[in-house]
Amino acid sequence: MTALDSRRKQLTLFVLCAAVFLDSLDISLLGVSLPSIKSALDLTDGALQWLVSGYTVGYGGFLLLGGRVADQWGRRRTFLLATVVFVVASVLGGVFTDGTLIIATRVLKGIAAGFTAPAAMSIITTTFREGSERNRALGVFAMTGASGYSFGLVMSGVLTEINWRLVFFGPAVIGVLVLLAGSTYVPADPAREDRAERRFDVGGALAATVGVMLLVYGLVQAPGWGWSSPSALGTLGAAAALLVLFVVVEMRHSDPLVPLSLFRSPVLASANLISVVWAGSTIGWQFIATLYLQETRGYSALETAFAFLPLGIVIVAVAKFASGPLVERWGIRTVATVGMLVQAAGVLMYLAVGLDTSYAGLLLPGIIIHGIGNGLIYPTVNIAGVGGVADERQGVASALITASYQIGAGVGVAVLAAVLTATSDGSGVAHYRWGFLVAGLMSVIGLLIASFGLGRSERRPAAAAEQPGAAATPDAALSER
Template identity: 75%
Template sequence: MTTIDRVSTADPGELSDSRKRLALLILCGAVFLDALDISLLGVSLPSIKTGLGLSDGSLQWLVSGYTVGYGGFLLLGGRVADIWGRRRTFMAATVVFIVASLLGGILTAGGLLIATRVLKGIAAGFTAPAAMSLITTTFREGDERNRALGVFAMTGAGGYSFGLVLSGVLTEIDWRLVFFAPGVIAIAVLLASPLIKADGPRTGGSKIDAAGALTVTLGVMLLVYGLVQAPAWGWASAGTIGTLAGAVALLVAFVAIEARHRSPLVPLSLFRSRSLSTANLVSVVWAGSTIGWQFVATLYLQETLHYSALTTAFAFLPLGVIIVAVAKFAAGPLVGRWGTRAVVTIGMLIQATGVLLYLGVGVGSGYTTAILPGIILHGIGNGLVYPTVNIAGVSGVADERQGVAAGLITASYQVGAGVGVAVLAAVLTATGGADAGVAHFRWAFLVAGLFSVAGLLVGFFGLRPTAAAAVAAPAERAASRPLSEAAAER
């Protein structure tokens, strides 16, 4: 494991095990909300379109606007949390999230409704790295932190799956409830936030790198925007090429600025860690595979097998349940025993197998024989990989850089999700002629499987065999034993 600037030195003796578990519960509320808000609109979009008379383009931006805001502000959000104080940043951004949620349930103009979604995404760009870095600085690096991050990942998967089902239930009552529901949950999280350990603002080198913040935020937002719009514009169109070229230029400028700045937004020294750099690359291709696969599978279930939106949501329910179980009970202990390389490699292999099973689907495929086996394998792979890349992405990072490291790994996931959906949408378009049948879906599933294989190779060759095993050193395992035993008793 490479130590970056200074190894994290969170003193777990400052909080009792019960206070730590309470803090973890509250912080997991943030990732639950982020995941819930991404999936909650899925089933309700047709009702929203009818209720407000929105165009297909406007409807798309109810989802994409959140993603652009979220992905664009993650790095800035992580740095602000490191400087201004993580709990303070978490609470302030939660207030913005609540206001945007409540406004979204009231407004009737499509443009304003999209604006609230962008605002919620920006708020999530601050709460997510603040919450994750609060966890990594509260729990001792090793088994204790691995278990906490496993629960954190599990909660995200649970929020996404719960959102799919809840979306169908709330839409049956009134589609406006899908905007109000996250705000109500966020109010509960905000009221409980003072129970989290306070951390004051940093002193020394605490100025925000304004030029770096501007270039990376605009660069990532432009990249995500270009990827989202590429299927509609065409990959060879002037709009797509210009947008992506602009994003690349801004990100290159960002790297140049960071190399010269005395207090950079993202110190380039972070990437000297082979574990951190590899974890971010794995996160990109892993998200491209899993989110892209779900995008294609949803279309296949509804367009070919003629599932209703609510039936589709329930069809994916086992995915979330399995991810939750594997992330909570298996990922952390396996990382402690085998290390991150082994767990990522095995997880990506299982996920690739699950995705590639869909090469055999047809017009009359049954759920239990053709659909469910791939979902089960996909869930196991997800449950192993997601918490493990989070562990690898923050291991050995100094406390004062934990927010940035958390922002990096989450931003990698968002960019990967955008790449995966955009690429697979392009594959569907390119192979979906009038007589294509289900062939275009099979081509898209093949590409999603190749993303998983790429993640397997990157993880196997990029992560060192001992990288995560060192995280679970015997002394740290002994120090974290009370929490581990308490978690096992629950």
């Protein structure tokens, strides 16, 4: 590889990382600004919640469809067009004064992110050769995605101090820069002679998209509705039925949206399961820790955001400088297992919180340890989730691992919100401790899946792994696992 090729690849990686950072950033960017938006637009609490949840539902619901469209229609084309939609929705969100319309722009932005995320990740996996080169690239990609959420909280506070509408216009500016750079540096889509002959799986696409959207929506709403309410049971039941229908359709379709043969690999299947419980633990922990800092310790929203800033910094440092080399040396299973163990330790440290727990004495060390676990786990499960998958299925594999994260985050927050409600006595911190215990147990489950499900042959010799054509077919790659 020439120096020019290497430089162009790095520029491509930078553009794609900026896009996934923006997608993750936008999940939390409204966090601190919500009270200001509520006051300015006279919104109800329900409408305010959907400024956040609308993005999550759109994002999670369209990931599988986005990954398949990227594979069939072209990854570069999908990435650029979805970025245009993201920018337009951001601008409209900053201009509109009607709450319903702003919520609609948030849903639209989530849908756009559901296309850009798998397209960006699959461009990386098809641009960088499998092995150490791809592992390093995915480490950087995962680093920016994981840190985007944490930095979004801080940026939300800073921008809201100036004007709350900047939380909408800010992403639009970044999106325009991504679009301009992407037009130049993202490689063109390769010619696909069989593209016109392939039948798009409309039934699978509808069942998966609506099913996942209902699942995320039900998980978001269930704590407010009550888990045994007709609304919760009906929504989650419909989601389950559609997802079962999706599996049936995929088994019968000649060119399915998600080829079920992908799950013949225990490594890929385990990576997606780990992503679910990892996200449930880390996002659920952050949800409870935020409530604890603000409701018990009296932190302001901006103080809470800065309290979590070290989390993002540690994730960036570990994912960039440690995760890739450790995977190369010790293998996916070892790094994933250690990462889940470290994360569990960081979460379970919060079992010691009290009414006057010192930030420097306990809270900050827990955040740092938790960040180390995050920095090890997130890149590693991404590597495991796309390793050995043929190029024409990289979009779907990327969408699966991202969708697992989104579903896990929804499950984690919903379950832990229910735990807080069930164990709260109106005083003290016992309910927070119960929540941290459940979050820690999720990490322990991830540890067990990593230890027993990722196998013993994840580490491949660098020379063989980086040869063009290695793992050229999905069946061969999966059988190697």
